[in-house]
Amino acid sequence: MNIALKQLKVFVTVAQERTITAAAEKLFLSKPAVSMALSELEKQLDHKLFDRNNNRLLINEQGKKLLPLADELLARSNTIEKLFDQEDIIAGELKIGSSDTVGNQLTPFLIRDFRAHTQHQHQKLFISNTAHVCQKLSEFELDVGFVEGKVQHPDLIVQPWLEDNMVVACHPEHPLAQIEELRLSDLEDSEWVLRETGSGTREFFLNRLAPRLEHWTPAFELNTTEAIINSVTAGLGITCISQRAALHAVEEKRIVLLPMPLDMRRQYWLIFHKEKYQSPLLESFIQFSQQWTFD
Incomplete structure (x- = not known):
């Protein structure tokens, strides 16, 4: 078996976008190329990874087993690619999700202080409501989240953060x-x-x-x-x-x-997927966030 990183990237993107068309646009590939990569991966694994429903692809139980491992391999690959580009061990991009109040009032200052502390400059911030942030975390579209709503999701680790x-x-x-x-x-x-x-x-x-x-x-x-x-x-x-x-x-x-x-x-919460690979960058950010206070 010779699974390529390209196949895993296609698989993860299709899982997140739910259609071949949307995945192809995000990956800057043709639809036939995305379909072929996904079909080859399913053939190599001898398992279907999605249930087809009209034009939508819904990840099935086999796909859910593969998703955290594929996400980890892609993250490790990204770390290797950037390993010699920077002297700092915490290379890569960090995708942060925040619910509206936290995202507008606190997270920008958390990111500011993390940048000053580590000199790491590559973060993306997604702001929506608690439910949407949790959904994106469960689908591995985000690395970590900060929310004010109560979270009851079997795949997410929820830790108390700040109070409001x-x-x-x-x-x-x-x-x-x-x-x-x-x-x-x-x-x-x-x-x-x-x-x-x-x-x-x-x-x-x-x-x-x-x-x-x-x-x-x-x-x-x-x-x-x-x-x-x-x-x-x-x-x-x-x-x-x-x-x-x-x-x-x-x-x-x-x-x-x-x-x-x-x-x-009320309590604010720090959340992340229990099966999310914690790269040196993500581990450093979570530890920094747990000790951070807003002045």
């Missing part, structure tokens, strides 16, 4: 802003501007605040924190967001924070 405080915010002239000693019951019948399903911020609201309210209305569902803040500034409702994310709008007096008689702390 959540706040309830409204327009300065909102009736709730005029109440000196706010009670949870005062929030009844309020209209809320919330993040989309799959977001850790929405999950916090649904788990911590919503069960304590008998009547609440979702006024808007938006996929960025800035859009939420602007909607609250426009008087379209109240919201529950990260205190870090709200800071600039509070300083500009566009919104005010309501004093909540409730513990509003």
